[in-house]
Amino acid sequence: MKVVSVVMLGVLAVPFATALATILVGHRSDGVSKAIAVGGSAVGLILAWLVAIAHLGDAEPLAQVFASTHSVRPPIELGWYVDPLSAVMLMLATTVAFLVQVYSLGYLEHDPRYPSYAALVSLFTGAMVTVVTADDLWMLLVGWELMGACSYFLIAHHWELADARAGAVKAFLITRTADLGLLFAIFVLGQRFGSYRISTVMADIGGGAFARDDLWLPATLIAIAVMGKSAQVPFHTWLPDAMPGPTPISALIHAATMVAAGVFLVARMYPLFLSAPSAMTLLAVVAAVTMFLAALYALMTTDLKRVLAWSTVSQLAYMFGALSAGAWSAAVLQLLAHGVFKALLFLAAGSVVHAVGGSTSMAVMGGLRRRLPDTFATMTLGFAALAGVVPLVGFFTKDAVIHGAYDGAVHGRLVWPWVAWLLLGSMVLTAALTVAYSMRAWLMVFFGEPRSPLAAAAHNPPAVMRVPLILLAVPSVLGGLVVAVPGILGPDRREELFHVSTSVLMTLLVVVSGAVVVWLWLRRGPDMWRRVVLPHPPVDVLYDRVLVRPVRRLATVVRAGDRDVIDAYAEGAAASTRGAGWLLRRAQNGGVQGYLMVVVVGATAIAVIAGALG
């Protein structure tokens, strides 16, 4: 076994081992469980970076199978495949997970459920590592489902709150429903290619032996699965409702693991999607609708965490849009950049929430920039990166994405032209809205006068919470340099990602929309635009009408059938037996003379009858 294989095995095993150790030691010693959780994720981080750095750029991908079933055909194999895409995802996932573990030391300092929380975070990381390195579709599915389960448990961390329980159940049900797509796609691909190895399947498709749209079925099924995992329309409602979970978990789910897995899967299976334009069109339309809709929600909500959640939905739609326009590198870079600045934003939001005593409503914040100087500085950078301000990382990746969509609309043959133009229009519009909601949240949290006593008395969070923010702010600022290093994502990914004309236009857009928001803020204060109250996303109402209520009604019918038909038979049998017994028991009264009377009368009767007949 080569050294790198051993290290890779460590990358996979360490998070799971950490989870197990944390939960085993957990309740016995607080200090030890914290040390194990943070130490384990640090070891995982180092190993993952060792593997990842060795496989960036032009390096030969690490492909290895170390166990395989022989009884089942096609064989199910335990194997990994680390190419530059996996490498950058490994770096992102383990880094964010490590920072979240460190941050949680402060955020959940007095939480009695810390051990199970930390164990689940490790398990979550392990699941994501499995997904990004798996070469076998079943192995990928295991990690994929494990993430769903972990997110369920972590969203329901405060299970005494009805909101948290409902959000967790909703997340689980919606993502699991969509996951069926992946399961059936695996069946279809396995049967079609005689192998469950992703690299083999992708090489076969890349060989070009398939007609256009020949593989539309597995591609569409996978598209549905990733739409569920990444909270795209019409599965978008679970992500904002997952906000009652602890804020570091939101950072983990939104930046590095759960929702990122959806984009990663499309990027990994890109040859499949290239061969199936119908699935690409589906993704493009969904992305165009989602990014705009989610940005509108983000613009209206007054809850800080929900702003960020809707913004995640919108940014993920950018990545899907880029992928469906053919801009693979731009999408992956946007995924990385988003992972970094969204983790930063969520952790900073957690620090704000922590400072004002647990409320996430922006109505109780305001004027926090003097009270929380570090958080203010880092969150400003995060919002600026999200909005795409020069020269932060979001600026480069977003321009690359929009230019990719423009190229796709002008030259592309992947999706119909009108879909591509719709996508481009939606992206530009959403870019303006992104600036608007980022500015709004930033102004409402940090500027003006404190709008509540809690905000006036806000306390600076401990250093263990501030350091991760600063560490994340560094790549948010300097990450744009990656765009200047072509080929980091592989030898055949050397396209030019920086375009002066797009950048100038986008910067103009950012400046104009930012100026409009500032002008509205100066004129009207916190209520910058008329609030539209959106009680529920219409999709939720639709789900309620089409799924929840009919199922409830069916359940009522089934219950009535069980009670009034099946139970009635069983109970009727019992009652009739009892009644017959009651009747017969009348004869057994214990009076011996009565019995004798029956015997005598009976014998006489028999004798008389016999005489009469004989």
Place this chain on the structure above:
Amino acid sequence: MPLWWPLLLASLLFAIGVYGVLVRRNAVLVLMGVELMLNAVNINFVAFDAQLRDRFHGGQTFALFVIVIAAAEIGLALAIVLLVFRTHGHIEVDDLRELADRDPEDAR
């Protein structure tokens, strides 16, 4: 002597015995009913023996057997009656209902 005389007597005795067994409440009187029935049978045995002129006198022999069995039976039965009197304080047959089939909750 015509056959029907002893047969009538036996029938009357048997009927009185059945009546006694079925109706009397005192256990001793019930036993007396049983004795009456047995002896009615004995009369039948003897009467038919005489009528049929059986060479081995099977009827009379059976009558002797019945008398012996009746004696043994009455001895056993009186012992039971004595024990019933000791445990229950009475020998009223109507009130001896331990054999009745009851609901489990009534038995308690």
